[in-house]
Amino acid sequence: MRSLERHRDVGAYALGVLGEAEAFRFEDHLVECAQCTAFVSEYRPATRQLMLYRQSTPRSVHPFAAPGPRLLDRLLGEVATRNRARRRRLLFALAASVVLATGGPALALVVGHDSPSGTAVVADPPSSQMARTDAETGVWAQVTTRERLWGSDIEVEVKDAKGPRSCELVAIGKDGSEQSVTSWMEPADNEAPLTMQGGSSMRSDEIRRFEVRTADGEHLVTLNSP
Structure with missing residues (x-):
């Protein structure tokens, strides 16, 4: 395969539609490119959404079926919740800077702050975190899960010095x-941890453990759920 053709295969590889032999050759190319x-x-967020759609959609549903109004309302509601959470984190950061200057009384003012519509600011979704180093492989991983309407938003941080490997x-x-959350290519001789984003249609209380x-x-x- 010529170099230009390898570049063109990046989308197919990210979406998991390359054959096994082609994917193996492309992973060799990734080590050098x-x-x-x-x-x-950059393709991972789109790949994750397609994976979640595939896992949560019955086989009887046409792949090009249009979303109903209730689904759109749920999506819009989650976007609004994320925006409120960002504003809340900004207010906490501002409160922290005020506390350093004044000794702390202003913190209570920010915690009790309401949105312009008069409703209380929505808290961040529940989250949990676990970390472990395997004694045999020496690989360290930390997984953070956050509850979502559709399942769990998952962040994994991995430190593995034995690359390159997929x-x-x-x-x-x-x-x-079992559900694949995310995948990545571990570079060669890498001492720094890598951080990846992924997701699962399972909620955190439905997950027994994670495996890298x-x-x-x-x-x-292996990381056992708390």
């Missing part, structure tokens, strides 16, 4: 089902 590695990272984070439910594995299925580290 910083541009394609960046493009794969890895993935897998969520394992209490019913034994290589693309070949080799186990790297």
